[in-house]
Amino acid sequence: MPSYYKISIRIVIIYILMSLTWLFFSDWLLLEHFKNLPVWLLHAKGCFFILTTGIIFYFVIMKRLKETFANEHQYRLILENATELIAIIDNQGILKYASPSFKSTLGYSQKETIGTPVYNFIDFKTLPESASRLKSRINKELEGDFVSILKHKNGRCVIVEGKGIPISETNGKVEQLLVLAYDITERKNSEEKMEYMAYHDSLTGLPNRNYFRTSFNRAIEQAKEHNQKMSVIFIDLDRFKAVNDTLGHSIGDDLLIKIAETLKSCIYENDVISRQGGDEFIILLNNSSYEETSQIATNILQALSTPFLLSGHEVYITPSLGISMFPRDGEDVETLIKNADMAMYDAKNKGKNNYQFYCNHLASTNFRKILLESKLRKALQKNALTLHYQPKVNLHLNKVTGFEALLRWNDPDVGMIPPSEFIPISEETGLIVQIGNWVLREACRQTKRWQTEGNPPLCICVNISVRQFLDDGFLESVKLILEETKLDPEHLNLEITESIAMSDVEKTITILTELKQLGVLISLDDFGTGYSSLSYLSKLPLDFVKIDQSFVRDLHLNEENKNIVRAIIQVAHSLKKIVIAEGVETKEQLDFLRQKKCDHVQGYYYSKPVPAEQAIEFLMNDLQR
Structure with a gap:
């Protein structure tokens, strides 16, 4: 039973007890002292009772109101200064109350939010199911713990995490829901950035060694399942150290960024390119034949034959490419990369600025080395x-x-x-x-x-x-x-x-x-x-x-x-x-x-x-x- 019911019943019981006590006690007292009771005395008795109970109830109610107003003032200060989003939603999904923090978090004033359907603030584009289905059970979705993406007034997305608490129920049906939520956009962005940095090269933005090997393993499983070929191109830049030492590391970094962009333009969308560190890159060509791989390798050589203009310097760079084929040259990541690496050194030994496919004699050559x-x-x-x-x-x-x-x-x-x-x-x-x-x-x-x-x-x-x-x-x-x-x-x-x-x-x-x-x-x-x-x-x-x-x-x-x-x-x-x-x-x-x-x-x-x-x-x- 709600507390306000209990308080109301308590006041009524007190009033009834006081009234009955006064009624019997006052009648007995008057009959004992006055045989012929005048009418005015009966009226005076009633007036005295009313005056007395009025004074008592004045102090009781005043005490209660003071406590109520004090609590309300505290709660209002909390609501007005809370950084969390605080809202009350009825069973139709209409906002009955919205804290001032809606303005700082979502850009909407209280006037713009109260009386508005809560789904107007949800970014349905980011959700996997249709907006109509979610609207029909919005309160159910917000009850308990939840994470949702809301729309800021300026159009950007705000990620919130919160909890929905039923505050009004009738016959087991939730009539109103108290929603407490706070902005976790910055935290989520930081987490995503950290995850991105863990799997991408900080300079070029390309997938790094960890990401590449994970993707490579997945690609091998798919290739085995669908009986497809793949190829790995190991790229090493010729004389990159000379460029770096002569023109400086800043221009060297700019050159690597330009080369990464050039390499991306030479491959298909479902292929994977990775910077392994230094001046080494690896490309994974999915579902690629010997002829298609040769053509892409040729395209890379042609694309990198054009000089790069960096800080007023025309910088020429050539690559040496080594290629291994799946499943011919290996059926696991380590073997394919190792064989492509050997083929790359073979390309360097044959004058650089060319590509070479792995062949068995390279293994014996490597053993000899x-x-x-x-x-x-x-x-x-x-x-x-x-x-x-x-x-x-x-x-x-x-x-x-x-x-x-x-x-x-x-x-x-x-x-x-x-x-x-x-x-x-x-x-x-x-x-x-x-x-x-x-x-x-x-x-x-x-x-x-x-x-x-x-x-x-x-x-x-x-x-x-x-x-x-x-x-x-x-x-x-x-x-x-x-x-x-x-x-x-x-x-x-x-x-x-x-x-x-x-x-x-x-x-x-x-x-x-x-x-x-x-x-x-x-x-x-x-x-x-x-x-x-x-x-x-x-x-x-x-x-x-x-x-x-x-x-x-x-x-x-x-x-x-x-x-x-x-x-x-x-x-x-x-x-x-x-x-x-x-x-x-x-x-x-x-x-x-x-x-x-x-x-x-x-x-x-x-x-x-x-x-x-x-x-x-x-x-x-x-x-x-």
Whole structure:
């Protein structure tokens, strides 16, 4: 029973008891003292009763009203200052009361809300069922705990969470519903943002590794169920690090964003593209044949052949693509990605800017790489690497003035392994710095030994890799090795490639300047094959410029190569640099270079790279031919 019924009944009972008590007591009292009761006294008795009960009820009602008004004031303050939405809805779904918070939360005033159907504020577009069905049972939906999406006056969606409490029932039927709800839009948006960030790359917005693998597993199950083919394209950007280091990480990030947009434009809507990290992307092509995959790979190569304009720079980038097919190349995520990755490295080995499909021989190639890596580490520990030396001949003096130290590896199990195979492995594994320091130390030690044996002063040339040159401890390593071997710095010639020189021009100049201050000679190797400009060439503190053997090899067949060699010699001499031509194999090549005033040559015409014992024998022989 509601409390107001109880209070009303209590007041009536009190009044009846007081009235009966007064009636019997007053009549008995008057009859005891007055035998002949005058009429006016009876009237006075009634007036006294009315006055007395009126005063009593005045104080009772006043006390109750004070409590009621105080409670009402408290409740009104709570309602007016509550941030939650508070509403009373009748059984027709009409708002009978709406708190002022409707204005701040939904943009509607109380005047605009009271008397309005509650479903006018619900965004039915976001609900799975029809508006008409929901309208018919709106109160039932709001009873108990609920989450709903409401419409703000400006059109945006507001997500609310709340509870509906029946406050008026007749014969078990809810007549009115008290609804308490609060805005959880910001919380929901934060949750959705966190979930999005957990499965998407923060830079490009593409699905990340976790999302991709989940989608991939689902796609494999569907492909098995419907007997469909799929393909995986593993993409790695060529020379991205050079762009990043030269133009800055900000432009590098912008480039990745542009590339992501370009890649998305090359695939279909049901395909999945993911950034795996760094400059690697993976594309999953659903229900795609060999021919369709080839076409998409071709489209990607064409799309990325166009330069990107970033902060005033025209940036060219090329990709290497590796492709594996489901189910031919694997039936699980790990195998397909691994095989696509191997195919991508195959594309890099075949000149980059192309695509290659996975084939079985790549697995054996990959096994060989793992085997060679293990053996290379052991060879380094056991000092099992060797150096061969190729003489460098001064054409003006017609005598040997130095040697180039070249690394060789003869494994007892595998046999002779070419540098073109084990050097890339050492670069991938990071062993190149350790190996490079060993080569430098061994070359300096051997040169000093030759000198102490009474041979003419010789200059030893040592190739320096990019990673070794840019290593923070490179300069200290050179100083330490020169001190250990006691070789004069002027007898050491360090060879760097154009790619080293251009990777970070300012840092390169700083390092080369310090090397020059030590007295070390510097050569620019493979000149003409890279992308350095003459302005940079003039800034670098170089002593020698080496003409790449690719230009020397076809001198007698290619007039264009003759012009290139002639131009390199002229430019280098104009910049006061000494010119060395490598790869000289014939007398015709030698005669041409001598005629064009080339300073030094080396190549098989004189000698192939040989062990130290044979190298010193060659030094003793007559060089006239």
